[in-house]
Amino acid sequence: MTGGMIQGGWxxxxxxxxxxxxxxxxxxxxxxxxxxxxxxR
Amino acid sequence: MKKWxxxxxxxGLILLVVGHGIGLFVAPPEAMMGDVGxxxxxxxxxxxxxxxxxxxxxxxxxxxxxxxxxxxDATMEASVEVGVLLNxxxxxxxxxxxxxxxxxxxxxxxxxxxxxxxxxxxxxVLVLRRTIEQPERRTxxxxxxxxxxxxxxxxxxxxxxxxxxxxQPFSNPRTVDSDMVxxxxxxxxxxxxxALAFVGLRRRLALQRIAVEDEAPDLPELPDQLDIGRKA
Numbered sequence: 001m002t003g004g005m006i007q008g009g010w011x012x013x014x015x016x017x018x019x020x021x022x023x024x025x026x027x028x029x030x031x032x033x034x035x036x037x038x039x040x041r
Numbered sequence: 042m043k044k045w046x047x048x049x050x051x052x053g054l055i056l057l058v059v060g061h062g063i064g065l066f067v068a069p070p071e072a073m074m075g076d077v078g079x080x081x082x083x084x085x086x087x088x089x090x091x092x093x094x095x096x097x098x099x100x101x102x103x104x105x106x107x108x109x110x111x112x113x114d115a116t117m118e119a120s121v122e123v124g125v126l127l128n129x130x131x132x133x134x135x136x137x138x139x140x141x142x143x144x145x146x147x148x149x150x151x152x153x154x155x156x157x158x159x160x161x162x163x164x165x166v167l168v169l170r171r172t173i174e175q176p177e178r179r180t181x182x183x184x185x186x187x188x189x190x191x192x193x194x195x196x197x198x199x200x201x202x203x204x205x206x207x208x209q210p211f212s213n214p215r216t217v218d219s220d221m222v223x224x225x226x227x228x229x230x231x232x233x234x235x236a237l238a239f240v241g242l243r244r245r246l247a248l249q250r251i252a253v254e255d256e257a258p259d260l261p262e263l264p265d266q267l268d269i270g271r272k273a
Contacts, residue, residue, distance in 0.1 A: 005070070009077035009141045016080045016137045017061065020087065020130050024235065027126055028050065031242040035044075038249050 046241035053234030060086070060228025068220050077141045082224050084134040086232040091127035094120050094236055095163070095194050102187035105180055111251045114180045117187055119243035121166045123236055128160045143207060151200040152208035159197055162190035176254050 064082030071078025098120035104113035135153065136146050147153065166186045173179035201210050217225070 005073060006075040006077050006141055009075060012077055012137050012141050013065070013079050016134045017065070017083055019133055019137075020083050023126065023130055028235070028239060031239060031246070032047075035242050035245050038246060 044242075046238040046245075049234050049241070050238030053231045053236075053238060056227050056231030057235060058231075060224045060226075060231050063224035064221075064228060068224050069218070071221075074142055077138065080134060080138040081221075082228050084131065084138060085225060086229040087127050087131045087134060089229055090232045090236045091124055091131055092194060092198065093233065094124040094127060094240065095159075095191060097240065098124055098163070098187050099191040099194075102184040102191070105184040106188075109180075111248065111255075114184075115244045115247035115251060116240070117184060118170055118247045119240045121163050121170075121183075121187060122243055123239045125160065125163050125167060126239075127236065128156065128163065132156060132160060148207065150207045151204040152197065152206050155193060155197040155200045159190070159193045162193055163187070166190060176251070 061082055064079055068079070068082070070076050071081070098117050101113045101117035101120060104110065105117055132153075135156070139148070139153075140146050166183050169183045169186055170179060173182055200206060201208050
């Protein structure tokens with residue numbers, strides 16, 4: 001720490017955003033594909 | 042069938058990209074947390090929207106028990122699933138944020154513990170929906186379980202006020218720098234629209250499954266084991 005502020009930590013930031021975006025993208029794609037498949041019948 | 046979920050989800054996606062972009066590359070570092078504080082632009086909207094989605098699940102559970110309409114049941118199933126996803130992400134993001142700021146991945150802090158209990162409680166609702174085959178029983182059991190699980194939502198929200206906690210207390214636009222409020226709001230609306238689109242799409246799937254169940258012929262009841270024994 002420098003002057004009371006945490007230095008660095010970008011790895012944690014990218015990890016948090018990366019996991020969130022990947023999870024949302026996979027779930028969204030899964031929902032979209034399943035809906036299209038069911039309604040395409 | 043026209044899908045309102047697609048344009049709403051696209052709008053949510055755009056807002057989320059803009060909000061996160063500003064939060065990551067334009068907003069100033071947080072005074073104490075530095076760049077690690079940028080996790081808040083994904084963590085806080087996830088938390089807010091998870092609670093909103095759980096409120097929808099609660100209302101749908103009440104509607105299910107009150108009116109017994111299939112639409113309420115489908116809305117409940119969809120919103121619980123999306124809520125559980127956001128709840129899980131919320132805990133993962135919080136854990137990643139806690140490591141550099143608190144020095145631990147996890148601690149049994151009141152806010153963290155109540156949020157974890159919330160995930161388990163709504164996870165039970167999903168398990169009930171998967172395991173109970175009889176539609177009427179499944180609907181009633183999962184609606185009751187949703188209402189019971191929802192009791193934890195206000196406890197999570199007020200946990201930072203009721204107990205001594207490591208977690209940040211309530212904040213509002215007057216206590217947060219305006220350069221941080223803007224990306225937070227944009228990301229929050231983005232996450233909200235995306236989550237509502239998810240609920241809408243998931244609800245369609247639930248309604249289709251319910252329609253198939255309704256059309257299926259009733260199976261004859263199996264004779265009771267005792268009766269078989271007596272006849273033999």
